[in-house]
Amino acid sequence: MCGICGWIDFDRDLGGPDARREIADMTATMACRGPDDEGTWIDGPTALGHRRLAIIDVQGGRQPMMLQEDGRPALVLVYTGETYNYRELRQRLTALGRRFDTSSDTEVVLHAHREWGRRDPRTAVSELNGMFAYALWDTATRELLLVRDRLGIKPLYYYPTQHGVLFGSEPKAILANSLAEPAMDADGLRRTLCSIADPYNTVLRGMREVRPGHIVRVTRDGIQQMTYWQLTDSSHTDDVPTTVQRVRELLDQTIRRQLIADVPLCTLLSGGLDSSAMTALAAHFSDERIRSFALDFVGYTDNFAPGPGRPTPDGPYVQEVAKFLGTDHTDITLSADELMDPSVRAATLHARDLPLTSGNIDSSLYLLFRAIRKHSTVALSGEAADELFGGYSWFHDPARIQADTFPWYELSENLALQSLDPGLVEKLDLPGHLDEQYRRALAEVPALTGPASADPHERRMREVCYLFLTRYLPMLLDRKDRMSMALGLEVRVPYCDHRLVEYVFGTPWSHKTFDRREKSLLRAATADLLPQSVVQRVKSALPEVQDPTYDRMLRARFTALLNDRNAAVAPLLSVDRSCVLLDATDNRRGVERILALENFLTDYNVSLTV
Incomplete structure (x- = not known):
């Protein structure tokens, strides 16, 4: 896992001292993602930067990496992530006459493009199984490819310029390059306020994301997007027992692949079905005793108060699973003081890099990962199981499902919006923005085929599953990536394996709920691995601190912000409305979002035009 960046300018030689300083500055911002090594490659219109977190072939995997032909660089690659099937691909490429100098997956990607991607790069990328984002420069054609994995696990941003492009993992x-303007307009503010992933743009004007499953090709003639993967209808014909068996087979294959590492590895264990099943499979296939880590808060279990989405505390289930599986387990217990530590909050918001926050969830993940990094360099996490197998309560709420919008989002619940100036709220027209985003997403959904296509509920659930995988899951993947990579920890997400996603997405909703519960297929496929208490446990959301001290400290910071007339966010706020937000019973998320926006505007000196 690493951090990458680069600069292409077709009208300039980037070998001069000013350009070299800028690419060095860009690369330096990625140091947290790659603490083990750094490298740059500059030639004519091209400057590539890389910071490395060494996971596979610690000695031989240095980057930028070149494929030489006739004694000269033909392809140059900066790569972040993991290609889990690199050993199989290496064998195939060796049989075709390719010769390797390292044992890294990065070199396999280079040769795959040379062997299979000459005519169409999509052919080469489609061979890769993994989580990755990379930039590939062809010295002969003077063409740059920006490639992102199918689910968008690894981030990759780009910024078109007059004569080329800037790009980076974050x-x-x-923004470290002088050509990039840190500016946010009304569209950026809309994206900031809404909990909907936008695969087309970021909150910063002019900056874009490489969409999951896409390649961005940059040439002197311009920028072109190509799709190499998308969710499709598979015309699922397997019965329920066969489907359960196939899910287990795919999980077995995926976990075995994702245990490959030349550094210490662990799992994140919450005591829920997703992480427990993942940890059980890891323990089964690992040659060594698996380490597991869990997040807890001071007094959380003893003083636990059930709430929406959190019927039970994690602690007792975590301990039961760890004992049942025999893992080398550690609880990381946090206090409100730690979560509100100014240095922790600053580091967390800087890691997020955009004014998107989950408040104390972000901070708690950051502190969890900081503790884990002392012992492990790679962690397996259970992200995507809820989106894939239908775990959230929203999947099973008829009112939410039938609503003609995103099931997880209601404007009336957006407390941050309620603090804004009424005139600004009217101008932003968030209902219109959300509807536009929703219609755009629906237009992408692959139509059902076969007998299920005649069932209106099956058709709707196909839409809902697509929305969660493409507009909700990316927010969670981004949060997990940012908080972990800020500390040089690689987090792998086995439930995002594209073969598993393709198969389960194509499965009828009636199969996914065959026992009239959430996550029926996952439960049935892994029940033999776990204690019955965990198999039958109702989903409980990621824990948040319940110490009232945290809320008092948060309110104090928000009050100070309202009293600061020079605050960057002040022109957006209504003091009277913000005071109402401050007095609201459940105001934590709204306050957190406004504080994050202030931090972002200030730290990055963002010009705001709305």
């Missing part, structure tokens, strides 16, 4: 890398 916006901060791009």
Whole structure:
């Protein structure tokens, strides 16, 4: 896992001292993602930067990596992520006459493009199984490819310029270049306020994401997007027992592949079905005793108060699973003081890099990963199981499902919006923005075929599953990536394996709920691995601190912000409405979002035009 960045300018030689300084500055912003090594490659219109977190072939995997032909660089690659099937691909490429100098997956990607991607790069990328984002420069054709994995696990941003493009694993890398303007307009503010992933744009004007499953090709003639993967209808014909068996087979294959590492590895264990099943499979296939880590808060279990989405505390289930599986387990217990530590909050918001926050969930993940990094360099996490197998309560709420919008989102619940100036709220027209985003997403949904296509509920659930996988899951993947990579920890997400996603997405909703519960297929496929208490446990959301001290500290910071007339966010706020937000019973998320926006505007000196 690494951090990448680069600069292409077809009308300039980037070998001069000013350009070299800028690419060095861009690369330096990625140091947190790659603490083990750094490298740059500059030639004519091209400057590539790389920071490395060494996971596979620690000695031989240095980057930028070149494929030489006739004694000269033919392809140059900066790569972040993991290609889990690189060993199988290496064998195939060796049989075709390719010769390798390292044992890294990065070199396999280079040779795959040379062997299979000459005519169409999509052919080469489609061979890769993994989580990745990379930039490939062809020295002969003077063409840059920006490639992102199918589910968008690894981030990749780009910023078109007059004569080329800037790109980076995070916006901060791009903003380190003088050609990038840190500006936010009304569209950016809309995206900031809504909990909907936009695969087309970021909150910063002019900056874009490489969409999951896409390649961006940059040439002197311009920028072109190509799709190499998308969710499709598979005309699922397997019965329920066969489907359960196939899910287990795919999980077995995926976990075995994702255990490959030349550094210490662990799992994130919450005591829920997703993480427990993943940990059980890891323990089964690992040659060594698996380490597991869990997040907890001071007094959380003893003083636990059930709430929406959190019927039970994680602690007792975590301990039961760890004992049942025999893992080398550690609880990371946090206090409100730690979560509100100014240095932790600053580091968390800087890691997020955009004014998107989950408040104390972000901070708690950051502190969890900081503790884990002392012991492990790679962690397996259970992200995507809920979106894939239908775990959230929204999937099973008829009112939410029938609503003609995103099931997880209601404007009336957006407390941050309620703090804004009424005139600004009217101008932003968030209902219109959400509807536009929703219609755009629906237009992408692959139509059902076969007998299920005649069932209106099956058709609707196909839409809902697509929305969760493409507009909700990316927010969680981004959060997990940012908080972990800020500390040089690689987090792998086995439930995002594209073969598993393709198969389960194409499965009828009636199969996914065959036992009239959430996550029926996952439960049936892994029940033999776990204690019955965990198999039958109702989903409980990621824990949040319940210490009232945290809320008092949060309110104090928000009050100070309202009293600061020079605050960057002040022109957006209504003091009277913000005071109402401050007095609201459940105001934590709204306050967190406004504080994050202030931090972002200030730290990045963002010009705001709305």
